[in-house]
Amino acid sequence: MSDTLFVGGGGAAQDEAQNLKLKYGNRHGLIAGATGTGKTVTLQILAEGFAKAGTPVFLADVKGDLSGLAVAGSQDAELHPKLMERAAKIGLDNYAYRAFPVVFWDMFGEKGHPIRTTVSEMGPLLFARLLDLTQAQEGVLNIAFRVADEQGLALLDLKDLQALLVWVGENAPDLSLRYGNISRASVGAIQRSLLVLENQGASGFFGEPALDLSDMIAHESNGEGRINVLAADRLMQSPGLYATFLLWLLSELFEQLPEVGDPDHPKFVFFFDEAHLLFDDAPDALVDKVEQVARLIRSKGVGVYFVTQNPDDVPDDVLGQLGNRVQHALRAYTPRDQKGLRAAAETFRPNPRFDAEDAIRDVGIGEAVTSFLEKKGVPGVAERTLIRPPSSRLGPLTTAERAAVIAQSPLGQKYDTVVDRHSAYEILAARAADATEEVEEDDAPNGYQRRSYRGEEEAPSWRSEEFRSGRRYSPGATGKRRATSAPKRSRSRSDSIATTFGKSLARQMGSQLGRSITRGVLGGLFRGR
Structure with missing residues (x-):
């Protein structure tokens, strides 16, 4: 040649x-x-x-x-x-x-x-550029990526990032103690920008196979x-x-x-056409x-x-x-x-x-x-x-x-079908389900067991007026129910969420210290900020 x-x-x-x-x-x-x-x-x-x-x-x-x-x-x-x-x-x-x-x-x-590509590979700097975020919003986004790294939450597609931001917003008081102030307004602004990005058709760009x-x-x-x-x-x-x-x-x-x-x-x-846009x-x-x-x-x-x-x-x-x-x-x-x-x-x-x-x-x-x-x-x-x-x-x-x-390309079988792996969205959804179940169990009066009943009558909800009045029910032999006394609720929902988060964060930081998701040189520019 x-x-x-x-x-x-x-x-x-x-x-x-x-x-x-x-x-x-x-x-x-x-x-x-x-x-x-x-x-x-x-x-x-x-x-x-x-x-x-x-x-x-x-x-x-x-x-x-x-x-x-x-x-x-x-x-x-x-x-x-x-x-x-x-x-x-x-x-x-x-x-x-x-x-x-x-x-x-x-x-x-x-x-x-x-x-x-995946959200993690794109990184917070390029995402902030893509979403045209303010400095404060970019700071919140950096915190979200840092939390994902430390807790091993794989950010593969946009729904992973959206779920992570919801979780960060809900736990902002606890996270702010470690990472700095997290404004719910900033979280909301990032979510709106992600929605605009989705409307532009960009959701298909984030995911696997990368x-x-x-x-x-x-x-x-x-x-x-x-x-x-x-x-x-x-x-x-x-x-x-x-x-x-x-x-x-x-x-x-x-x-x-x-x-x-x-x-x-x-x-x-690499040819970069319309370079002024860069x-x-x-x-x-x-x-x-x-x-x-x-x-x-x-x-x-x-x-x-x-x-x-x-x-x-x-x-x-x-x-x-x-x-x-x-x-x-x-x-x-x-x-x-x-x-x-x-x-x-x-x-x-x-x-x-x-x-x-x-x-x-x-x-x-x-x-x-x-x-x-x-x-x-x-x-x-x-x-x-x-x-x-x-x-x-x-x-x-x-x-x-x-x-x-x-049709003649050898790459069709590799890239034409989307792969949706277990990632941050599924992990956070499972955590939310576990936390909700724990709260329901803790809020339920002592000794009450959920049971199924035959016939037209069903067991009353623990959130019903009967339970709020302090009575506990169990089925009788004839299908009727009798009331017994029950103690007051043991703790609030917010206490349970905070405890769950604290335990989770401690476990993740202890077992995954030093572990972070791979990110490109531009994507990881402000990773340590």
């Missing part, structure tokens, strides 16, 4: 072919440009190149166009001559149509295999890397969920993959963590490529980590646009043959100003580049074509 990925050429004899060296493929990259300038096609040809070189790829298909990666390019009478003309102009002599190994994923399970990254970082029998395409057209209707999901996936890659140093080619490439209104702590992950994850062989309209959408500290750049046209209609255009041009190594600012403003559709890392990781000189045509289809698959690809 080649050690470079051909991106395009200038179309003139003096113009050099533009290649992304696979050795520097894990040094991250940026694909930027205004809407309609060709970013999606650039993403498509990079995904093709990495897959062909043996590197698995993950990308989000925001508009549905990237599903065409699964089939060979079309012999369309109008499109075919243009593609062939572009290939000949840039010196792509071996251009041919072909399909690539694609697996479709969909958080909602409609256009691909369901992709899931995603196994080895199913994404996979190769075909011919050595080519698998292209994982996430159907994101519906997901984009919930931008916060979209950004949080991709952040979670990035953190999982960081946590699970081993250190490999500087490999000859990336082990995995940083919009993100807290500083989260942006700092993304910067840290971007800086360190390259040593694990992972390349992260941000796709967005303007380089300004990416914070400077993150932007400084992006060595491979494809800048499509920027339209400078406003003073802010002009400032952004100037800043984008200044990030390129100057080329004496043209002015980068003018070139970024003037390049046409399918053309870009590019710069790729060269020997020793030095940025290459800016070049005006005609992007190569893709070998796979330009445009989306039909519904029948997508269904056929999904």
